[in-house]
Amino acid sequence: xxxxxxxxxxxxxxxxxxxxxxxxxxxxxxxxxxxxxxxxxxxxxxxxxxxxxxxxxxxxxxxxxxxxxxxxxxxxxxxxxxxxxxxxxxxxxxxxxxxxxxxxxxxxxxxxxxxxxxxxxxxxxxxxxxxxxxxxxxxxxxxxxxxxxxxxxxxxxxxxxxxxxxxxxxxxxxxxxxxxxxxxxxxxxxxxxxxxxxxxxxxxxxxxxxxxxxxxxxxxxxxxxxxxxxxxxxxxxxxxxxxxxxxxxxxxxxxxxxxxxxxxxxxxxxxxxxxxxxxxxxxxxxxxxxxxxxxxxxxxxxxxxxxxxxxxxxxxxxxxxxxxxxxxxxxxxxxxxxxxxxxxxxxxxxxxxxxxxxxxxxxxxxxxxxxxxxxxxxxxxxxxxxxxxxxxxxxxxxxxxxx
Numbered sequence: 435x436x437x438x439x440x441x442x443x444x445x446x447x448x449x450x451x452x453x454x455x456x457x458x459x460x461x462x463x464x465x466x467x468x469x470x471x472x473x474x475x476x477x478x479x480x481x482x483x484x485x486x487x488x489x490x491x492x493x494x495x496x497x498x499x500x501x502x503x504x505x506x507x508x509x510x511x512x513x514x515x516x517x518x519x520x521x522x523x524x525x526x527x528x529x530x531x532x533x534x535x536x537x538x539x540x541x542x543x544x545x546x547x548x549x550x551x552x553x554x555x556x557x558x559x560x561x562x563x564x565x566x567x568x569x570x571x572x573x574x575x576x577x578x579x580x581x582x583x584x585x586x587x588x589x590x591x592x593x594x595x596x597x598x599x600x601x602x603x604x605x606x607x608x609x610x611x612x613x614x615x616x617x618x619x620x621x622x623x624x625x626x627x628x629x630x631x632x633x634x635x636x637x638x639x640x641x642x643x644x645x646x647x648x649x650x651x652x653x654x655x656x657x658x659x660x661x662x663x664x665x666x667x668x669x670x671x672x673x674x675x676x677x678x679x680x681x682x683x684x685x686x687x688x689x690x691x692x693x694x695x696x697x698x699x700x701x702x703x704x705x706x707x708x709x710x711x712x713x714x715x716x717x718x719x720x721x722x723x724x725x726x727x728x729x730x731x732x733x734x735x736x737x738x739x740x741x742x743x744x745x746x747x748x749x750x751x752x753x754x755x756x757x758x759x760x761x762x763x764x765x766x767x768x769x770x771x772x773x774x775x776x777x778x779x780x781x782x783x784x785x786x787x788x789x790x791x792x793x794x795x796x797x798x799x800x801x802x803x804x805x806x807x808x809x810x811x812x813x814x815x816x817x818x819x820x821x822x823x824x825x826x827x828x829x830x831x832x833x834x835x836x837x
Contacts, residue, residue, distance in 0.1 A: 458494070458495065458556040459494065459495040459496070459497070459553065459554065459555050459556050459557075460489050460494050460495070460496050460497075460555055460556065460557045460558070460559060461496070461497050461498075461499060461550045461553050461555040461557075461558050461559070462482050462485050462486050462489070462496060462497070462498045462499070462559045462561065463482075463498075463499040463500075463501060463546070463550055463558065463559070463560055463561070463574070464477075464479055464482055464499070464500045464501055464502060464560075464561050464563070465501060465502075465540070465543070465546065465560060465561075465562070465567065465570050465571045465573070465574040466501040466502055466504075466538055466539055466540025466541055466542070466543070466546055466570065466574070467502060467538070467539055467540065467566075467567040467570040468509060468536065468537070468538050468539075468567075468570060469536075469537065469539065469566075469567075470532065470533040470534075470535070470536055470537070471532040471533060471537075472502065472539050474640065477500065477502050477503055478638050478650040478700060479498070479500050479561070479638060480636040480638060480650065480651070480652055480700060481561055481563060481590075481591055481592070481615060481636070482498055482500065482561045483498070483634075483636035483637070483638055484615045484616065484634035484636050485559055485561065485590070485615050485619060486498050487634055487636070488615060488616065488619050488620065488623075488634070489559075489619075492623060492625065497553050497555070499546075499549060499550060499553075501539075501540035501541055501546050502539040502540040503539075503540070504540050504541060505539075505540060505541060506537050506538065506539045506540070507537060507538050508535050508536070508537055509536050509537060509538050510536070511536050512536075515536070521533070522534060522535065543570075543573040543574045543576070543577045544577050544581075546574050546577070547574060547577035547578045547580075547581050548581065550578060551578065551581055551582050551585065555585060556585070557585070557586050557587075557588065558578060558585055558586070558587045558588065559588050559589075559590065559611075560574060560575060560587060560588065560589045560590070560591075561590060561591040562589060562590075562591040562592075562593030562594050562601075563591050563592055563593055564592060564593045564830075565592075565593040565596050565597060565830045565831060566593070566828060566830075567593055568593055568594075568597075568600060568601070571589060571593065571594075571601075572601070572604055572606065572607070575587045575589065575604065575606035575607055576604075576606045578606070579605070579606045586608040586609070587606060587607055587608050588607070588608060588609045588610075588611055588622075589601045589607050589609075589610055589611070590610070590611035590612065590615065590618065590619070592665070592668075592669045594610060594611070594612050595612040595613055595668060595669040596665055596668045596669070596830050596831045596832045597830075597831035597832070598610045598612040600831075609622065612669075613669060614655065614669065614670060615634070616632065616633060616634055632677070632678070632681070633654075633655055633675060633676070633677045634677075635651065635677055635681060635682050635685040636651060636652060637649055637650075637651050637685055637686075637688075638650045638651070646693065646694030646695060646696060647689065647693055647694070647695050647696070648696045648698065649689075649695060649696065649697045649698070650697075650698045650700060651682075651697065651698075651699060651700070652699065652700045652701050653676055653677050653682065653699060653701055653704065653711075653714060654674060654675060654676045654677070654701045654702075654703065654704065654706075654707075655670045655671075655674075655675045655676075656670045656671045656672060656673045656674050656675050657670070657672060657674060657702055657703050657706075658672050658673070658674055658706075659672075659703070659770075660672075660770045661759075661769055661770055661771050662768070662769045662770050662771075662801075662833065662834055662835065663759075663769055663771075663797060663800060663827055663833070664702075665830050665832060665833060666702055668830075668832045668833075674703065674706050674707070676707060676710055679710070679713055679714055679717060682714060682717075683714075683717045683718070683721070686718065686721065686722075687721075689722075691721055691722060692724075693722075693724075694724045695722045695724065695725045695726075696725070696726055696727070696728070697718065697725060697726075697727050697728075698727075698728045698729070698730050699727070699728075699729045699730075699731075700729075700730065700731045701729070701731065702731060703734070704729060704733065705733055705734060705737035705738070705742070706737070708737075708742065712745065712749070715727065715746075715749040715750070716749065719749060719750060725750055726750040726751070726752045727746075727749070727750045727751050727752070728751065728752065728753050728755065729751075729754075729755055730755055731755070732755045732756060732757035732795055733754065733755065733756055733757065734756075734757055735756045735757070735758065735777065735778050735781050735794075736772060736773075736774060736777065738754075738756075738781050740780075740784055743781070743784060743785065743788075747788060747790060751790070752790065752791075753790065753791045753792065753793070754785060754790060754791075754792045754793075755792070755793045755795070755823075756778070756781070756782075756792060756793070756794045756795065756820075757794075757795050758773070758778060758794050758795060758796045758811070758815075759771045759773065759796060759797055760773065760796055760797060760800060760803075760807070760811060761773070761775060761796065761807070761810055761811040761814050762802070762803075762807045762810065762811075764802060765800050765801075765802045765803065765807060768800075768801060768802055769800060769801075775814065778794070778818075779818065782794070782818045782819050782820050783819065785819070785820075786819035791821070792819075792820045792821065793820065793821045793822070793823050794815055794818065794820045794821070794822060794823065795822075795823035795824070795825050796811045796815065796822075796823075796824065796825065797825045797826075797827045798811075798824050798825065798826055798827065799826055799827040799828070800827050801835060803827075
């Protein structure tokens with residue numbers, strides 16, 4: 435089941451039968467990390483919620499600690515990033531001031547470890563959702579081992595899955611659980627998959643400023659496309675799979691029908707199966723008549739047409755986040771990605787006529803990018819009826835053309 439890129443790396447001292455693992459209390463933690471910015475959508479912790487659900491179904495008591503949401507503090511710029519010093523404007527503010535200072539999002543590794551160990555766990559599962567935060571994850575693991583060496587520390591998540599051996603080499607990590615949690619974690623626990631162990635249905639709730647309920651979830655896994663800048667396949671494989679509609683709608687029954695509900699889908703490629711997606715939306719709306727939707731991670735505008743837009747708007751989409759990748763034909767070709775600026779213009783113009791807001795993202799920093807190519811994308815989008823989003827590209831282990 436879900437046999438795509440699923441590996442479990444065990445250190446020698448953990449070659450005991452995993453079925454004898456003590457099922458008592460587990461802490462699932464997202465380590466704090468250092469960066470210039472973050473957003474609530476990047477911190478939805480969907481993977482951690484899936485891990486928690488798997489453990490609970492097997493009799494564990496759990497506590498989920500999502501450290502990046504707790505606090506933030508400014509940090510001095512490390513030497514490795516000294517070349518960015520001239521790009522930072524002290525005291526900068528406003529809608530474009532995302533990268534004004536280097537920060538830690540969440541408590542220090544020492545304080546985080548103390549909070550985890552205060553729960554008296556029998557095991558700690560650390561989730562690293564991006565390889566950029568690998569060293570932050572290891573810093574927390576070292577603190578856990580320093581403060582209480584007897585507690586086993588396991589590491590998983592997308593950041594671990596792209597280069598498991600980087601974590602396996604560290605003494606502070608007792609086991610590396612790489613790949614999709616539904617398969618890899620179940621195997622690690624030494625148990626056979628149960629009837630509820632298909633693709634998980636993580637539902638993460640956040641109260642919004644409008645006092646309704648903001649729900650973040652994901653419906654699909656895997657992607658058959660070969661975009662060179664995307665690491666999705668390194669964890670989820672290239673076979674597109676979806677949550678059974680009945681399973682997803684059943685999970686929503688935990689919420690009262692009368693509540694104003696907003697659902698954000700974090701999927702990469704929902705429109706690859708439009709019939710499925712429309713069936714999901716119609717099923718949700720039949721139970722929650724006041725629901726509306728967004729897809730904050732972006733939709734491929736090439737999979738949209740006027741008819742699809744009309745149907746999505748009628749079902750409750752109030753904003754569209756679109757992914758352009760690049761305006762440059764040569765960069766798109768090198769990235770194994772397609773583009774059609776005229777089609778994008780048509781989509782954006784139609785949304786404007788329907789008074790539906792949009793944000794269009796392009797990627798800055800692809801292998802062939804230059805200052806000129808970035809400016810061309812900015813100029814193009816500045817002339818369209820859309821807000822502009824710049825997604826910074828960084829290579830991760832496993833992507834072609836990078837070491």
